[in-house]
Amino acid sequence: MDTNAPALMPILTVPDPVLKTRARRVEPADADAVRALIPRMFAAMYAAPGIGLAAPQVGVRLRLTVIDLMPDDKPAPLVLVNPEVIAASDELATREEGCLSLPGQYADVTRPARVTVRYHDAAGARQELSAEGLLSACLQHEIDHLDGVLFIDRISALKRNMILRRLAKEQRQQRERDGGR
Ligand code: NI
Secondary structure, three states: OOOOOOOOOOOOOOOOHHHHOOOEOOOHHHHHHHHHHHHHHHHHHHHOOOOEEEHHHHOOOEOEEEEOOOHHHOOOOEEEEEEEEEEEOOOEEEEEEOOOOOOOOOEEEEEEOOEEEEEEOOOOOEEEEEEOHHHHHHHHHHHHHHOOOOHHHHOOHHHHHHHHHHHHHHHHHHHHHHOOO
16 A cells, blocks of 8 residues: 555535535636646546546536546546537437446436537646547536536436435445444
């Protein structure tokens, strides 16, 4: 065990109120904080494991998200600072989504099939990315987090309430198993 490595950042879970708040834009004055945060966000995401993590999920209310779909099991880290969807297809696509803030919960979510996203990368360069398939859904899911929107906000109230009840029950059982610790 590497005792010099900083502790993993805990990932907030529903119903933490930070997950429902809108994050503010990253400004030049945030550069040092963001530089320090990015490797810690990747560490938390890979350890979970997950394919995307937004700063509010680790309690930081900044418009910053990291993604790695690990194509062919190889790392392909993507850092998006102040990402914005600038174009979305009329065509929709439905995929099953999950979220590290709703552990163990999944639902089919319908979103635009293709999006173009504008953002700044970790070096501060302006980038544009057009995506379809899993990456498109992942980009939209992570950008939603920056607006305090979760995937369960994009499904029916009936399905949302089922997931929230199931999650609350599992969290209660987990606390009972951890009893007193
Ligand atoms: Ni999520």
